[in-house]
Amino acid sequence: QKEVEQDPGPLSVPEGAIVSLNCTYSNSAFQYFMWYRQYSRKGPELLMYTYSSGNKEDGRFTAQVDKSSKYISLFIRDSQPSDSATYLCAMRENTGNQFYFGTGTSLTVIP
């Protein structure tokens, strides 16, 4: 079993839709949770960062962490064609230095 599981998609939605992206994990020691956006043939770009459980909102993006279920989510409101990319979840233990990534979900927003 992988440390982090993420549905690779692909996911295709119309412009303006609400997008929900999810990851599950097995290591209860994970405390830091990140979402990265990666455009084709580019490096990942940090979108959201959350510590422990709870919600965090930044513009059209909302990150949720449910540690009891070992489940994290990223919601994108009013999706735009420019949101078309691969979205990677990543997580880390409190004292560890290794980030564990999901495989990424490919998202296409159709104009």
Next chain:
Amino acid sequence: ETGVTQSPTHLIKTRGQQVTLRCSSQSGHNTVSWYQQALGQGPQFIFQYYREEENGRGNFPPRFSGLQFPNYSSELNVNALELDDSALYLCASSLAGGGARDTQYFGPGTRLTVL
């Protein structure tokens, strides 16, 4: 603020050769991590360098080695290249100290093709 830069952008090598990839950290960051990202996969942790010493290593063989320099730039060296080493190699810098400052910021990557 200068972001993370990597060189070269692309590289083609043949099996058995050696390669060196370079990374310059984001201004103010003292820690560098290297990742291998195969096509369609998430990044896999290779190792991390802090204060010029290896500070953690993933499940990669010893032919993957690295260096960090006093200015916090870093190199990734791969010996005896294999076909499976073909991937995007990502460098990420961060500021060690815990909390949000440990968040990693990635460079654009070096795409290595092994023939």
